[in-house]
Amino acid sequence: MSDTTLQLQVETASPSRLDRWLTAHLPDLSRNRVQKLIDWEYVTLNGSVCTDKKAAVRVGDAIAVTIPATKPLEVKAEAIPLDILYEDEHFVIVNKAAGMVVHPAPGNMDGTLVNALLAHCGDQLTGIGGVERPGIVHRLDKDTTGAIVVAKSELAHKDLQAQMKAKTARREYLGVIHGVPATTSGTVDAPIGRHPHDRKKQAIVPVHKGGREAVTHWQVEERLGNFTLMRFQLETGRTHQIRVHCLHMKHPMVGDPVYGAGRSVGVNLPGQALHAEKLTLRHPATGELVTAIAPFPPHFIKLLSVLRNRQLSG
Incomplete structure (x- = not known):
């Protein structure tokens, strides 16, 4: 071409x-x-x-x-099992597993969601939104589980990205934090940017120093002794947003190896206890409302069970 x-x-x-x-x-x-x-x-x-x-x-x-002509995709298709929550010719919503990186990067070109999607969708994804991240509309951190949408056409990709930007697509997460907030709900409105001393981390950074607007709404779902199951709704989608905002609240995410290091709950977790439970969007072709609900992964179910039993026995 x-x-x-x-x-x-x-x-x-x-x-x-x-x-x-x-x-x-x-x-x-x-x-x-x-x-x-x-x-x-x-x-x-x-x-x-x-x-x-x-x-x-x-x-x-x-x-x-x-x-420019679409370049051959230098990422191989891999037949990795996917938990499909919704799929048609326009897009697919996947319940991403813990430990799975969304898109390939130098030093991590295999085993990603993109590798799995290329095998699942074939040529439908090639070149959409860029060669290395075909069809990817938004991201989830490596160890965050749950619903993520991937477009199968350029038009769907554009429409879904616009919904994310306009905040009409609704993303709800469930997570377990250390401690118990003083109120039952609230909002963290604090800009996020690259950590000034550690480029692998994000931090609360003033806008005039490069931070970008970040807004997270939260609500207590269940109090579990010295822990709390929380529901989060994002207005923005900054890297590590919920995790950084929880740390800002002085209630770091349970199991978070970056922002909550050194705190143990006695349950073997693959990473932060954060799950993208619900994704609601308008279908880019029909305009109909589509809602996908991602079941909890086994480690999240075990964590809740342990904390509930510990609370009862305490």
Whole structure:
């Protein structure tokens, strides 16, 4: 396959920003994909390469967009069993297992959700949203279990990403934390960014120092002695958001090897006790509401059982 170049003439400069204008006039491409094309010098404005996604667009401007041919996917398909919660020709919702990384990265190219999906879906995923992460709409941390949606077409990918950004897609998590909050519900509104001293961690970082808005709503589901089963609802999707916000509340997540190290509950856990239990979204083709509920993994069920029994015997 060869590259494809689209020639566009600006007849109405709305939206007036280059990336937004292209997204509005190229419905098959997501805004994220458009921004990458701009960054990679695949867009010209009036004959000159433009790498500024915020560049002003005016009536009469000539824009050319080159869409590079899809490169062969250098990630192998692996027949890894998947727990499918919902699937049709547009997208699939998977109950991700603990220990499974979502997408390949250098040094970790095998055994990921993408490897498994390539075997499950075949050519349907190739090139959607980028070569290394075909169809991936959002992420779950390696040891966080539960519902994750993957698009099977560029249009579905764009629509589902837009729902995540507009906060119309609802993501609910259940997790067990150390301690007991003083109230039964609340909201953590604290920006998150790269930890200033440890690049493998995230932290509460002021916006003026690079932090990004992060909002987590929480509610007590069950008090378990010195532990609490919590329900979390995300407004934003920052890396490690719930885990960092729990630490900020001084109630770190049980089993968290990064933000709650050194605290044991006497149950062998693969990582943080956090489960993406419920995912609700609008079907990108029909507009109908789709809700997927992911059953607890065995280690989460055991943890709750142990804590409940400990509370009764105490």
